[in-house]
Amino acid sequence: MLTQTEFEFTLPQGYVDSEGTIHRDGVMRLSTAYDEITPLQDPRVQRNPGYLVIILLSRVITRLGSLDTINPRLIEGLFSADLAYLQDLYQRINQAGHTRLRVACPHCDGEFEVEATPVGESSATPQNASLRR
Structure with a gap:
């Protein structure tokens, strides 16, 4: 990696x-x-x-x-x-x-990592993703 x-x-x-x-x-x-x-x-x-x-x-x-x-x-x-x-x-x-976050899909509860990018940065930020604690 x-x-x-x-x-x-x-x-x-x-x-x-x-x-x-x-x-x-x-x-x-x-x-x-x-x-x-x-x-x-x-x-x-x-x-x-x-x-x-x-x-x-x-x-x-x-x-x-x-x-x-x-x-x-x-x-x-x-x-x-x-x-x-x-x-x-x-x-x-x-x-x-x-800037990676572990998230869960609100529909299927599948977990995965996404790159969190605040406003102004170039990578897309997933919408409607909830954090699993």
Whole structure:
């Protein structure tokens, strides 16, 4: 079984570049230990620990629309809703390890796993599925 290492997403608002183009669709990869350790040496993070998320996201977002480069300056320019969305996505794919849920069909009681994808992400989320505890 292959482990998924990249996750597509769609930002709620979208990054607006200097020419007015909105970039919403992107890809985030799983983080590595190096991704999480290296920013701790950055003076911006040492002055303001809240800046850690900016550096982390600039390292793990591999694509955003048609932009050539993802860097901290770009992440600083995101709308608050997009930053919150990306922080949540980062946490879910890196801390939880996956976004799979065990569900039961309400009609036949058959159990199976589905990929749960919140609004704004690209995979389809099953409708009317109930969790079995």
